Amino acid sequence: MSDILIVDDERDIRELISDILRDEGYQTRLAANADDCIEALNAAPPALMILDIWLKDSRMDGIDILKTVKRDNPGIPVVIISGHGNIEIAVAAIKQGAYDFIEKPFNIDQLMVVVGRAMEASRLRRENADLRKRDLTTADLIGTSAAFKALKAQLDKVTKSNGRVMLTGPSGAGKEMAARYIHANSGRAAGPFVSVSAATIEPERMEEVLFGRQTAGRGVEKGLLEQAHGGVVYLDEVADMPPGTQSKILRVLVEQQFARVGGADKVRVDLRVISSTSRDLRSEIASGRFRQELYDRLNVVPIPVPGLEERREDIPALARHFIDMFHRAQGLPQRDLSAEAEAMLQTMAWPGNVRQLRNLVERLLILGEDTGPIEARELPGETEGVAEDGRVILSGALATLPLREARELFEREYLLTQINRFGGNISRTANFVGMERSALHRKLKSLGVVTSAKAGGRVAQYGEEEDEGED
Ligand SMILES: Nc1ncnc2c1ncn2[C@@H]1O[C@H](COP(=O)(O)OP(=O)(O)OP(=O)(O)O)[C@@H](O)[C@H]1O
Numbered sequence: 001m002s003d004i005l006i007v008d009d010e011r012d013i014r015e016l017i018s019d020i021l022r023d024e025g026y027q028t029r030l031a032a033n034a035d036d037c038i039e040a041l042n043a044a045p046p047a048l049m050i051l052d053i054w055l056k057d058s059r060m061d062g063i064d065i066l067k068t069v070k071r072d073n074p075g076i077p078v079v080i081i082s083g084h085g086n087i088e089i090a091v092a093a094i095k096q097g098a099y100d101f102i103e104k105p106f107n108i109d110q111l112m113v114v115v116g117r118a119m120e121a122s123r124l125r126r127e128n129a130d131l132r133k134r135d136l137t138t139a140d141l142i143g144t145s146a147a148f149k150a151l152k153a154q155l156d157k158v159t160k161s162n163g164r165v166m167l168t169g170p171s172g173a174g175k176e177m178a179a180r181y182i183h184a185n186s187g188r189a190a191g192p193f194v195s196v197s198a199a200t201i202e203p204e205r206m207e208e209v210l211f212g213r214q215t216a217g218r219g220v221e222k223g224l225l226e227q228a229h230g231g232v233v234y235l236d237e238v239a240d241m242p243p244g245t246q247s248k249i250l251r252v253l254v255e256q257q258f259a260r261v262g263g264a265d266k267v268r269v270d271l272r273v274i275s276s277t278s279r280d281l282r283s284e285i286a287s288g289r290f291r292q293e294l295y296d297r298l299n300v301v302p303i304p305v306p307g308l309e310e311r312r313e314d315i316p317a318l319a320r321h322f323i324d325m326f327h328r329a330q331g332l333p334q335r336d337l338s339a340e341a342e343a344m345l346q347t348m349a350w351p352g353n354v355r356q357l358r359n360l361v362e363r364l365l366i367l368g369e370d371t372g373p374i375e376a377r378e379l380p381g382e383t384e385g386v387a388e389d390g391r392v393i394l395s396g397a398l399a400t401l402p403l404r405e406a407r408e409l410f411e412r413e414y415l416l417t418q419i420n421r422f423g424g425n426i427s428r429t430a431n432f433v434g435m436e437r438s439a440l441h442r443k444l445k446s447l448g449v450v451t452s453a454k455a456g457g458r459v460a461q462y463g464e465e466e467d468e469g470e471d
Pocket residue numbers: 136137140141142143169170171172173174175176177178236276278318321354355358
């Protein structure tokens with residue numbers, strides 16, 4: 001990401017700019033029209049773009065390309081080249097997000113000043129983004145539960161080797177985080193960590209994205225595998241890999257080398273492969289969707305990553321960790337968690353695992369109060385209920401109480417609800433809940449529930465006795 005993409009329909013001009021910049025030590029890539037430009041952007045985002053406004057034989061002009069870049073790659077600074085006297089267009093381009101402009105004809109010094117400034121801005125922006133990303137992705141793994149400790153012990157063991165690791169576990173449980181942990185604590189920590197999400201790469205572009213491209217005009221554009229040289233390549237959700245990609249990856253693993261698209265040279269890269277799946281690969285293999293040979297090569301050390309519900313003990317520490325993180329990275333308020341909110345978080349269902357917790361914390365910090373602890377009432381309307389798998393979901397209020405008090409609260413609310421359902425009719429209620437009428441009366445009395453025969457409204461309540469409601 002330290003090269004400059006020069007987009008100009010006039011060959012002399014783009015080559016002149018390129019020569020000047022290369023003399024100054026920059027790497028350049030050239031594009032003559034919108035299609036070449038978009039292709040180059042997709043192959044790898046450059047550190048800077050120099051873009052001519054008028055492009056002949058191009059399906060988009062410079063302003064349209066600028067808009068596309070600002071939409072898809074807002075971090076790339078774009079310097080516009082405008083014709084002499086076209087100051088309005090240059091101003092319009094700046095409004096669309098261009099970093100600066102140079103007017104034709106320009107001299108070398110002007111060009112170098114603008115490019116120097118833009119590259120510096122780009123470097124700072126990247127550094128910032130990297131810092132933020134590191135903050136969000138490679139922070140220490142949080143957890144003290146038994147399930148987490150078992151995971152950590154396995155991760156620590158594999159940091160010392162170079163073996164291929166397959167992380168399994170539900171989505172959002174922290175598989176990529178675990179892979180980053182292995183990388184950061186291994187001998188490859190100084191090398192790159194490159195994440196490949198095969199499902200999101202268009203199958204037609206897969207080879208180019210993975211293996212890179214080699215052309216006479218543009219030289220070498222490194223693919224993801226080459227970018228990961230000396231480090232770790234993380235194959236995310238391998239079960240989502242189209243069959244063609246599975247074969248290609250398998251061949252690289254077997255041959256330990258590959259060729260770039262359009263190139264004959266064999267490229268050898270030094271990689272550690274860590275992959276992940278949230279699906280059962282054995283059944284994917286059985287149904288013919290995943291190749292057994294690839295599975296055997298990737299699954300050298302399988303490590304299961306537990307879902308959040310298997311490590312509820314870690315939820316408060318994780319929630320506090322995310323509060324700190326969002327405070328530092330985004331300036332969101334640093335709030336504590338009330339005991340009820342904490343208990344409620346620990347009893348909720350977490351189908352989206354740690355990611356869901358992180359998103360919830362972010363939402364609470366954005367939408368909630370600026371000060372004071374996060375309270376249970378701010379949490380999503382999860383209350384007691386019976387989950388699909390038959391487990392009871394408890395609210396924070398119940399979860400913080402001793403059993404006797406929790407049972408009393410439950411019984412009172414349960415019986416109130418039933419009496420109201422049956423319109424205050426104690427016989428029918430007793431029949432439904434499976435108690436003798438007299439026993440139910442005693443129970444209600446001990447719980448402080450009074451019933452009222454008044455028509456309409458809530459006919460049973462907790463509190464002062466009004467009259468002996470009867471059927
Ligand atoms: N133990 C942990 N400590 C701190 N943060 C964690 C931990 N586990 C996961 N996270 C955070 O939870 C979020 C989801 O984790 P990650 O992306 O690693 O999950 P994943 O299992 O790879 O998900 P998917 O399979 O959907 O890609 C990330 O923001 C990550 O930083």
